[in-house]
Amino acid sequence: MPFCKIDxxxxxxxxxxxxxxxxxxxxxxxxxxxxxxxxxxxxxAEIAE
Numbered sequence: 001m002p003f004c005k006i007d008x009x010x011x012x013x014x015x016x017x018x019x020x021x022x023x024x025x026x027x028x029x030x031x032x033x034x035x036x037x038x039x040x041x042x043x044x045a046e047i048a049e
Contacts, residue, residue, distance in 0.1 A: 012037070014044070 003012045014037050027047070029040040 014041075 003010050
């Protein structure tokens, strides 16, 4: 599970593509409605193409 540390907090993230590729745009999805990040999987896959 990839993660980054921000102010000492470990933050998990998901990416459908290689983040080292400088092409394309970046979109940040934030969940918090009582679900997990899987909520965005279908949408991320669609726009990654």
